[in-house]
Amino acid sequence: MAKVSIGMLGWRFDEDDILDENGEFLPLDEMPEDARERMIRLDTIYNAPCNACWLIHGDENVDECNTARYVYGEPLSEVILCEEHEPDFVYWFREDGGSAYRGTEEFEDQFYEWFLKGNRAPEGYEGMEYVSTDPDDLPEPPEPDPDEHGDLMGGDVSDRVGLTDEEIAESGVDFGSEYPSDE
Ligand SMILES: [Zn+2]
Secondary structure, eight states: OOEEOOSSBSOOEEHHHHBOTTSOBOOGGGSOHHHHHHHHHHHHHTTOBOHHHHHHHTGGGGGGSOBOOEEESSTTSOEEEOTTTHHHHHHHHHHSSGGGGTTSTTHHHHHHHHHHTTOOOOTTOOOOOOTTOOGGGSOOOOOOOHHHHGGGSOOOHHHHSOOOHHHHHHTTOOTTSSSOOOO
16 A cells, blocks of 8 residues: 655555545545544644744744654654754654654653753754655645544644743753754
């Protein structure tokens, strides 16, 4: 079965789970549950700011954040990332303990904490390789009905980030500057 990405790279769907024979989206209710949940989340996180950028810039400078192009993890504890920060996430996941949190609710918080401590991928580290796929060319996700699927929709990153203001303050990231300090 062919795998496809919708809207963002990272999450992949079995074509037969989400598309009819004409290549049109199936009604959400006809998709298997896990595909439906991810599809509904995609509507919310599509074109949202990168989580890592947001940790650097915060709500007050949200314009400085790059648009997320990659999504990893489970719906509602997913991490969304721009081109620049995707390698940091992949490094955390593969090389620095992140995979231990696969499928858990702590997944996103653990990445945020790692990132806020100033951890980054080494210079030149490559993220996942997506052969000749430009995220801008992916089809847009369908629009779910908020009355039916509201529990999976909404949820601004600032609500979901899971860290208290104190924890963010203690991390030493200066949300007022253009870049976090090296310490
Ligand atoms: Zn970013």
